[in-house]
Amino acid sequence: MRTLVKSREAILAAAILVLVAAIATRFPGFVAPANLANVFNDTAPLILLALGQMAVILTRCIDLSVAANLALTGMVVALLNTMFPALPIPVILLVAVTLGAFMGLVNGLLVWKLDIPPIVVTLGTMTIYRGIIFLISDGAWINAHEMSDAFKAFPRAVVLGLPVLSWIALLMVAAFAVLITRTPLGRAFYAVGGNPHAAVYTGIDVGLTQCAAYVLSGALAGLTGYLWVARYAVAYVDIAGGFELEVVAACVIGGISIAGGIGTVGGALLGALFLGIVKNALPVVNISPFWQLAISGSAIIVAVAFNATSNRTKGRVILKKAEHAA
């Protein structure tokens, strides 16, 4: 019980409940199941990307190219759809996931084989992937009327009361929970992030594990790319611009340590939900949407400050340890 009260996920969940309750006292419509389902569906892309980002951050890396990956994959599948409208959805999904995974692999190989710092690699690939969208699309938009109906309908199709987009997010959360806590790869993520040197001695290939995290993150970004473009029925160069920071923010708010090795799937999910609820609640409570950026920024700072104080070692510090020995 004490560990439950102390766990970050419980505190964050409580904070979200308080937030929702506060909104509900003035706007009861917000907590109507249909609206909450809408909010969840709206947050689904953020949840999907936060899961992949979590794996990457666990291994002491960071992936700033996810939004560009999403946009590029979205553009490629949209172009495919305009050229071959008869292409069935499973093929589209396969293309999206494969292409996304490939872009993740490029990041991963640069980090693994060339030992380039992750932040530099993904800053670079972020601009490159964005640029490629321009090259393949000539800067033009692909609009709703150019996409086939089946292409647009897939993420919106309602199954058992929820859109497919929401179901995919739920499915991926479940799959990630299993992957992270019940497989050797999941344990390797924690080991690599917690102590890379020790991980090497236990026979874990640090670079390979980091590369695997990037491939996962890329695959999820690719999948989300198709879902995003199909849901909003438009593809252009700048879709999801700046989304990578929102994804990192979701992870940080969810208690995933940027220093690696600490974090849970539940945390990533709650972090994303927190941002999603704030985003959707602002117009409801009549606050200008221009407040959103400042609020999510403050949330990140509060979350990381909170993380640091709760992880601080108890007792007197006689010899100061390295702040974060990299």
Place this chain on the structure above:
Amino acid sequence: MSTTATASHAGARQIPDRLRTPLQRFLGSWELLLLGVTVAVFVLNSFASPYFLDPWNLSDATFNFTEKALIAFAMALLIVSGEIDLSVASIIALASTAMGFAVQMGAETPVLVLIGLTVGLACGAFNGALVTGLGLPSIVVTIGTMSLFRGISYIVLGDKAYTGYPSDFAFFGQGYVWWVISFEFALFAVCAVLFAVLLHRTNFGRAVTAIGNNPVGALFSGIRVPKVKFALFLLTGLMSGVAAICLTSRLGATRPSIAFGWELEVVTMVVLGGVNILGGSGTIPGVVIAAFVMGMVTFGFGLLNVPGIVMSIFIGLLLIAVIALPRVARRVLAARKG
């Protein structure tokens, strides 16, 4: 961050008979490689477009990088010390918004400059206090303040813009000191010298490098690590304030989206300049040359009507290539030696 564990298989280290002379060091240096790239870009550009070598055109081209470079100097010191500040572009937005607000209150140019610098310093102090006071990782803190600072601009401005800056305020971004030398370029040159002296010729600069190499060792050798780091965040905030004054003066208007995405270009400039992103090494001359490379590439492509986003592909490739190539080369050489 990455796997430094595997890098220590070099075997017995050979100690040379004598140290390399400064000339030998220069010949093998990153800066020379960059200088070569600059010259190549320059020559290619002057062949590609007949308008490239016009002095006024070249002078205009410097505006592409001077403001970013002003921040890059301070950022270089910060990265050498092992920290990073991703909020610099948002500090520009906030400082510019504050200046725009003051204009609406009827403030004159000296007051505007004071406000720009103060807001920059205050933002830097906020970052520095969070990083050194609470011991938080700077990358997360500044991702947070990046949203916060620009978010405040959005709250104040929304979809509106501040205009109506006094006419003498235009000097900082549009004025010329002598012939084709703009005020911004002169400022860039002066700051380059000041920062080079600060990093390479003062105790403070030594301390910065020492902290980046080994924070614990630096602490035990009597360096007040948190104070130095706090000073670096202040400095970065101040330079962002300076850049905000120049940019606002040049554009003559403030929107909350001002300088959007600049933090990445500034970091690219610093890394391209040979500063180790993990801290501990880097030079100001390298950053200066990197600023020229990026400015000339952007300008040359612009003359050839290449869209900005294609230039950004090039910058991205450049960023990865300049870091990857030496590593690949070293590996190939090592493999050949057996």
